[in-house]
Amino acid sequence: MTFSIVARCAQTGRFGVAISSSSPAVAARCAWVRAGVGAVSTQNVTNPALGPLMLDRMEAGAGAPEAVAGARDADGFPDYRQLLAVDALGRTAVHSGARALGIWTSAQGRDCAAGGNMLAHAGVPAAMVAAFEGAGGVLGDRLIAALRAGIAEGGEAGPVHSAGLLIADRESWPYAELRIDWIDDACPVAAVARAWEVYKPQADDYVTRALNPVSAPSYGVPGDA
Template sequence: MTFSLVARCRDTGMFGIAISSSSPAVAARCAYVRAGVGAVASQNVTDPTLGPLTLDLMEQGMSAEAAITQVKKQGRFIEYRQVLAVDCEGRTAIHSGPNALGIWAEAQGENVASGGNLLANDGVPQAIVDGFLASSGHLGDRLIAAMRAGLAAGGEAGAVHSAGLKLVDKVSWPVADLRCDWTDGCPIEAIATAWDIYKPQLEAYIQRALDPRQAPSYGVPGDE
């Protein structure tokens, strides 16, 4: 019911995830990122505990591959789960249980991993990885480009209704956390529109949190 990618920006060290599903509010259950540590997608008959567990293991020094190996040992009903991870050195790993739904597949590249289930075809994750690697610019732009490539390659077997994009950088909170929890339109394009609006303001929101005295104006009525 889901296709996604986790990725690291080689130039900045920023991590991100983008995800879409026919289910509602997919990003609320499946998207996990931690600054300086990595990004994880926990999907397919989702166990939300696996995302934080994988990040904790990588924060303790495990590679993505070692963390996923440990998650496979600790996770309950792991044969139903699909977990994707990228670590602080850009290494990636994926677990796809044999009971993943429908057509499921996975693909990996430098600093990026993609996986999906109930897909229109098994080439969708590779199209997502290729779309990411062929793109340039801000990590958020590249995540959007990759998801559009996956959708163009067929996406999910049915219509998708929710999507999310989450980014972390040098602070302890997500610097972007954009979601479309339900639409009868295209949730990926809804996230793309939100990103186009949010991207120019991203640094201002960080600065307001760190030191509002140095922040730009708020751009609201009454602000001078």
């Protein structure tokens, strides 16, 4: 019921996840990032506890393959889980359990891995990886390009209703966390892409406001001097 990509920017060290699903609030349950550590997705019949578990293992020194294997082995129902991870060295790993739903597959590329279940066809993750590797711009741009490619390739077998973009930079909080938790009659991927278009020019300013409000630019709201 989900397709996603986890990725690292080799130039900035940022990590991100882009994800969409027919289920509500997919990014709230499935997408996880940690500055300096990695990005992971835990999807299909989701166990959200596996997201922090994989990041904890990578923070302790495990690579993405070991983190995914550890989460798989720690879970009581690994056949139902689909796990994706990328670590601080750009290594990737994927686990897709034998009881993943519908058409399920994955693809791994340079600093990225994509996977999905209940897919329109098996080529969706490979199209996402190709789009990510071929796109220009910052990490958020490349993740959006991958998510758009997934939709263009058919995405899920049925309509999607939620989507999200989650990025970690250097701080303990997300650099960007943009979510469409439910939308009935429009494309959530297009909505998240539009949200990123609006947020992207302000993203660095929000970090400055948190770390040093004295140096922050104008808030751009009525009454702000």
